[in-house]
Amino acid sequence: MKKELLDPASRISGVEEYYFSAKLKEIREMNKSGAPVINLGIGSPDLPPSPETIEVLQSEASKPYVHGYQAYNGIPELRKAFADWYRQFYHVELDSDREIQPLVGSKEGLMHIAMAFLNPGDVALVPDPGYPAYSAVTRLAGARVLNYPLLPENDWLPDLDFIELNGVHNAKIMWVNYPHMPTGKRATFKLYEDLVHFAKIHRILLVNDNPYSFILNDEPLSILSVPGAIDTTLELNSLSKSHNMAGWRIGMVAGRPEYLNYLIRFKSQMDSGMFYPMQKAAAKALEAGPDWYEQVNVVYRKRKLVVHQLLDNLGCTYSTDQSGLFVWARIPESETSGRDLSERLLREKRVFITPGFIFGFQGEKYIRISLCQPAEVITEAMNRLS
Numbered sequence: 140m141k142k143e144l145l146d147p148a149s150r151i152s153g154v155e156e157y158y159f160s161a162k163l164k165e166i167r168e169m170n171k172s173g174a175p176v177i178n179l180g181i182g183s184p185d186l187p188p189s190p191e192t193i194e195v196l197q198s199e200a201s202k203p204y205v206h207g208y209q210a211y212n213g214i215p216e217l218r219k220a221f222a223d224w225y226r227q228f229y230h231v232e233l234d235s236d237r238e239i240q241p242l243v244g245s246k247e248g249l250m251h252i253a254m255a256f257l258n259p260g261d262v263a264l265v266p267d268p269g270y271p272a273y274s275a276v277t278r279l280a281g282a283r284v285l286n287y288p289l290l291p292e293n294d295w296l297p298d299l300d301f302i303e304l305n306g307v308h309n310a311k312i313m314w315v316n317y318p319h320m321p322t323g324k325r326a327t328f329k330l331y332e333d334l335v336h337f338a339k340i341h342r343i344l345l346v347n348d349n350p351y352s353f354i355l356n357d358e359p360l361s362i363l364s365v366p367g368a369i370d371t372t373l374e375l376n377s378l379s380k381s382h383n384m385a386g387w388r389i390g391m392v393a394g395r396p397e398y399l400n401y402l403i404r405f406k407s408q409m410d411s412g413m414f415y416p417m418q419k420a421a422a423k424a425l426e427a428g429p430d431w432y433e434q435v436n437v438v439y440r441k442r443k444l445v446v447h448q449l450l451d452n453l454g455c456t457y458s459t460d461q462s463g464l465f466v467w468a469r470i471p472e473s474e475t476s477g478r479d480l481s482e483r484l485l486r487e488k489r490v491f492i493t494p495g496f497i498f499g500f501q502g503e504k505y506i507r508i509s510l511c512q513p514a515e516v517i518t519e520a521m522n523r524l525s
């Protein structure tokens with residue numbers, strides 16, 4: 140006889156399994172029979188890291204003394220490589236010992252920030268549409284999500300007057316992400332200045348999530364380039380997209396030392412330092428010059444043109460000027476929702492495209508196509524759809 144199940148903790152009733160975690164299982168099931176599904180959903184780069192990065196990983200891993208636990212704040216070479224990267228590409232000076240904390244991917248940093256700063260009853264301002272993890276980590280920390288809409292008529296930028304009128308009371312964190320996923324919109328320096336000012340006057344911790352600034356974007360920008368931003372802002376960054384290292388789980392957070400100390404109090408209870416050879420290899424990856432980003436972007440630019448064709452065939456509308464690994468597109472009037480369209484294409488054509496609703500209410504009429512498949516695969520998807 141089966142024993143009765145225990146109830147889970149109430150904190151997990153506010154969150155569901157991550158959409159892609161469930162969807163990818165469904166796709167794997169579908170792949171057991173019939174033609175494999177073409178997955179244009181997730182943004183996991185299919186291109187490899189640089190050969191030098193792999194060489195360092197291999198040579199370091201073959202050494203006998205590199206397999207032990209590592210320091211919680213990462214090896215000095217990695218922190219220094221992050222600081223050099225910020226100086227070279229974002230023109231931001233960071234103290235590599237005190238203002239940079241390496242992370243096991245930037246996603247874990249979201250959770251650390253929520254746990255280190257949010258109390259039950261606090262409010263976090265969350266973009267809609269936006270990366271679903273911002274809401275999830277807020278709820279897991281017992282705090283409340285207050286969505287701020289990003290609208291096409293406002294060019295997907297936050298309307299700070301609207302947010303002020305609709306209540307910043309109790310808001311402790313504002314999650315921000317530019318270049319924005321899923322809309323591909325970039326921030327301007329002026330927007331970052333306004334956000335920092337807003338955060339200062341309302342005593343809010345601003346968290347900018349910045350993993351897409353090197354993808355289809357000529358001018359990488361860090362919010363920390365605003366003078367004084369570091370007083371009130373944390374910035375997350377990652378090698379997942381910029382260096383084709385999503386599976387390695389290497390990211391970072393930069394900010395004032397006191398705040399990084401709060402994070403490390405939580406993080407050091409959750410995990411231990413990353414594998415030494417990976418940290419050495421990541422430091423190598425970060426040495427890449429502008430040519431590295433350009434050759435990756437050449438590939439994405441070509442793919443993007445095919446995605447535009449596919450979207451034209453579906454009757455969708457979109458901006459051709461989007462940064463990041465995706466194209467965000469509005470579905471035609473004849474379609475009821477992005478969700479129905481996505482489900483229909485999956486069942487009938489065996490092509491998976493992300494429905495916009497998973498990013499929030501404002502995404503209902505949108506779909507998002509990833510550039511992480513070779514152009515030939517995107518073309519094959521287009522043929523299946525036609």
Ligand SMILES: Cc1ncc(COP(=O)(O)O)c(C=O)c1O
Pocket residue numbers: 182243244245246247270316320348350376377378379385388389390
């Ligand atoms: C906006 C945004 N932030 C963070 C992440 C997570 O990145 P990482 O691989 O560094 O955890 C993603 C991944 O898709 C993302 O789209």
